[in-house]
């Protein structure tokens with residue numbers, strides 16, 4: 001199942017969003033157009049549904065309160081509304097729908113209150129709040145049913161889906177210096193500090209299967225790379241990735257992840273993330289540190305990895321090279337356009353619309369960031 005439709009009102013810099021989403025969805029817009037804010041709608045739902053330390057009040061407080069997440073321009077109709085529709089990828093029919101309305105308590109401790117919470121399955125309503133119990137005890141409206149094990153039983157499937165939403169933005173230096181950060185990793189490990197441990201925790205068989213898929217891609221993208229494997233340091237027991245490069249001196253071509261280029265590390269991290277789960281995945285600017293010769297094949301690569309897991313991916317990008325893949329359909333590109341008092345989100349009529357939107361602010365930004373990964377045009381053709 002995947003998120004087919006997103007509708008929100010008064011969320012951060014968006015007065016409203018009402019768009020269909022595809023299984024591979026690019027999100028394009030100039031700086032500060034709301035790419036991160038759009039992804040935050042889903043992270044917000046994840047934070048509510050989280051098993052440990054989740055919940056509506058915490059998810060709002062972690063964002064600085066309702067005044068921070070509600071659209072600043074919203075005056076007369078200040079409620080926040082979120083609606084997510086899921087569908088079955090095979091027959092395209094709607095499966096689940098989750099709707100949540102929020103407002104701030106007018107007086108007192110200014111808690112966030114639910115104005116409504118609704119769940120439908122196969123178009124039949126299975127939850128509709130406020131219900132009788134809520135009317136008897138208003139305090140109940142400070143908690144969603146989504147966040148409570150005792151109340152989300154009939155829609156556990158979407159609670160689990162939200163919990164498993166992942167954000168991925170591997171920062172090579174954080175991974176390399178994981179020891180220096182004192183073993184403290186951010187929740188959900190968005191920046192990949194814990195990446196090697198995550199690989200280590202995987203069952204042998206699936207780890208091997210995933211690494212061999214990744215190896216196949218790397219062989220095509222990184223010159224002379226012949227093998228990628230998981231090892232443990234014989235002395236410390238710490239997990240490592242090791243690559244074997246063709247080299248005229250035996251053993252001279254062995255490198256551990258701390259010697260990989262930033263581009264190679266980010267590519268490995270992204271591919272692993274694509275193979276790691278079945279819920280929604282966000283990739284933030286996957287083009288960073290990659291050579292354009294690889295960037296213009298990323299879209300195809302992502303799709304190829306999706307075939308294994310069916311994982312839906314939302315990809316924010318600043319890269320014209322990434323969008324230059326002729327197989328990208330216009331509906332796979334969501335444009336965020338700054339307008340008076342916020343941004344609008346709309347599906348592209350044509351992929352070149354996205355390129356025009358990008359031109360507004362990329363040139364000076366993009367050039368230095370799309371640095372070189374090892375390039376070898378002959379090898380790149382192996383992607384096909």
Ligand SMILES: Nc1ncnc2c1ncn2[C@@H]1O[C@H](COP(=O)(O)OP(=O)(O)O)[C@@H](O)[C@H]1O
Nearest residue numbers: 012013031032033034035036037068070071072
């Ligand atoms: N509650 C809000 N109301 C209106 N604008 C907001 C709100 N919260 C954040 N913003 C604005 O959204 C913009 C940042 O959006 P962001 O998602 O970080 O952009 P991007 O990721 O595309 O660079 C900033 O200009 C910020 O001021």
Ligand SMILES: [Mg+2]
Nearest residue numbers: 034035036037
């Ligand atoms: Mg951003």
